[in-house]
Amino acid sequence: MLKTTPFHPRTSALVSAQTWRRWAGYQMASGYDPHPDREYAAVRSSAALFDVSPLHKYIMSGRDAGRLLDRLITRDVTKLKPGQVYYTPWCDASGKVVDDGTLSRLDEATYRLTSADSSLRWLQMNAVGMNVAIEDVSQKVATLALQGPLSRAILARLTPADLTRLKYFRVISTTLSDIPVGISRTGYTGDLGYEIWVDASHALALWDALIEAGTPYGIVPAGVWALDIARIEAGLIMLDVDYHSAHHALIEQRKSSPFEINLGWAVSAGKGPFNGRKPLVAERQRGARWGFVGLEIEWGSFERLFAAHHLPPQISNIPWRVSVPVSIGGSQVGYATSGCWSPLLKKPLALAHLSRPHDAAGTRVEIEVTVEHQRKRAAATVRTLPFFDPERKKA
Numbered sequence: 001m002l003k004t005t006p007f008h009p010r011t012s013a014l015v016s017a018q019t020w021r022r023w024a025g026y027q028m029a030s031g032y033d034p035h036p037d038r039e040y041a042a043v044r045s046s047a048a049l050f051d052v053s054p055l056h057k058y059i060m061s062g063r064d065a066g067r068l069l070d071r072l073i074t075r076d077v078t079k080l081k082p083g084q085v086y087y088t089p090w091c092d093a094s095g096k097v098v099d100d101g102t103l104s105r106l107d108e109a110t111y112r113l114t115s116a117d118s119s120l121r122w123l124q125m126n127a128v129g130m131n132v133a134i135e136d137v138s139q140k141v142a143t144l145a146l147q148g149p150l151s152r153a154i155l156a157r158l159t160p161a162d163l164t165r166l167k168y169f170r171v172i173s174t175t176l177s178d179i180p181v182g183i184s185r186t187g188y189t190g191d192l193g194y195e196i197w198v199d200a201s202h203a204l205a206l207w208d209a210l211i212e213a214g215t216p217y218g219i220v221p222a223g224v225w226a227l228d229i230a231r232i233e234a235g236l237i238m239l240d241v242d243y244h245s246a247h248h249a250l251i252e253q254r255k256s257s258p259f260e261i262n263l264g265w266a267v268s269a270g271k272g273p274f275n276g277r278k279p280l281v282a283e284r285q286r287g288a289r290w291g292f293v294g295l296e297i298e299w300g301s302f303e304r305l306f307a308a309h310h311l312p313p314q315i316s317n318i319p320w321r322v323s324v325p326v327s328i329g330g331s332q333v334g335y336a337t338s339g340c341w342s343p344l345l346k347k348p349l350a351l352a353h354l355s356r357p358h359d360a361a362g363t364r365v366e367i368e369v370t371v372e373h374q375r376k377r378a379a380a381t382v383r384t385l386p387f388f389d390p391e392r393k394k395a
Helices: 008-014 037-045 065-072 120-126 151-156 202-218 225-231 275-287 297-307
Strands: 021-023 027-031 045-053 056-061 085-091 096-107 110-116 133-136 141-147 173-174 177-185 193-199 220-222 288-297 324-328 332-340 347-355 364-371 375-383
Touching: 008 027, 008 202, 027 225, 037 045, 037 220, 037 225, 045 202, 045 225, 045 364, 056 065, 056 120, 065 110, 065 120, 096 173, 096 177, 120 133, 141 151, 141 202, 141 297, 151 193, 151 202, 173 202, 177 202, 193 202, 202 220, 220 324, 225 332, 225 347, 288 332, 297 347, 297 375, 324 347, 347 364, 347 375
Parallel strands: 045 220
Antiparallel strands: 021 027, 045 141, 056 110, 056 133, 085 096, 096 110, 141 193, 173 177, 177 193, 288 347, 288 375, 324 332, 324 364, 332 347, 364 375
16 A cells, blocks of 8 residues: 555645656655646746655764765765755765765754665665664655745745745754744755655644645645656756666666766765765766766757648647657667656756767757657757756755
8 A cells, every 4th residue: 555645634635636646655646737737837936835755764863973974975974064955866886876865964963864765774784883873754754845936935924934044955943833844945846945844743734834824925736747847947867767776777787877967066076985986986087978968859840740740749748757769860879768848948858868978068969759659850959957047046
């Protein structure tokens, strides 16, 4: 049986089209409407409320908590200050990515790690011989993401905290409508937004308070489809969609290093030993074999493929998650892993792995498109990610 999140009594009543999906063992809404248009629009124009409770969440505390995490992740934990959040990958001994997530330093000796996949066993294996307590709080802590340009204004109605002082990738403890919460300036949409961490017992009260405060601002509960469109526009990767965990990949070719999925910036060049350090130092010197990039599919080329069959262009407003070949001159140079029609940019977009040097911005490529049961190729241009990066995200 699939589990349900602490917010399910509220969210389940809103799923008009019964568009349920599985997320980390939970029953979650793809969308509350039959299509994601209204929910996506809220992300970019007002505020969307996402239930992201299926994230795996771990609390680490004790004398060696920082030491454990510095061994585990690719970023330098000694530079992470209390109240600060890292986005980071972590790797196996071969320098291949196991998972990615956020690491928050809640106080001097307490950290919270989130991950897409279960990471408890990996944490325990790396903690052997260390003085550190590891607690899986995935079901004890419920999480909402309030994302969009009016998200700060909504929260300001409920909290005594001055959120104008909460910087990008920082976290505080405060209250919302007198409910104890943690608020972090983080999210998966590439927009102004916050994630709210609350004891599961207060989940429904928190949801009700946010909906009441946000209704005058146009708050909209939103599902995975809208989140997917926003994260593609933001150029953000997804485990099991854009890359495979090194722990689950069936063959070596399915594994990726941080440099191959656009996370080379998150690999410390100067810190001491950590998982995968030696192969990652070597890869930094020689260069990665693959690049992870954006593709803008040219509308005219796409349209002509359908016009040849006397059809209008057919493109879904629901994002896709399949592997699609990308070629140059008839020879495959990579593959796209997810994509969507961007309502904001008015373009079909895709995220893709391309072999070097074909990943250079401005390179002309072709992406496979199926038209009337025939495999065709539409022209596309390589773009540096993100596609959309508004100033308000960090303002």
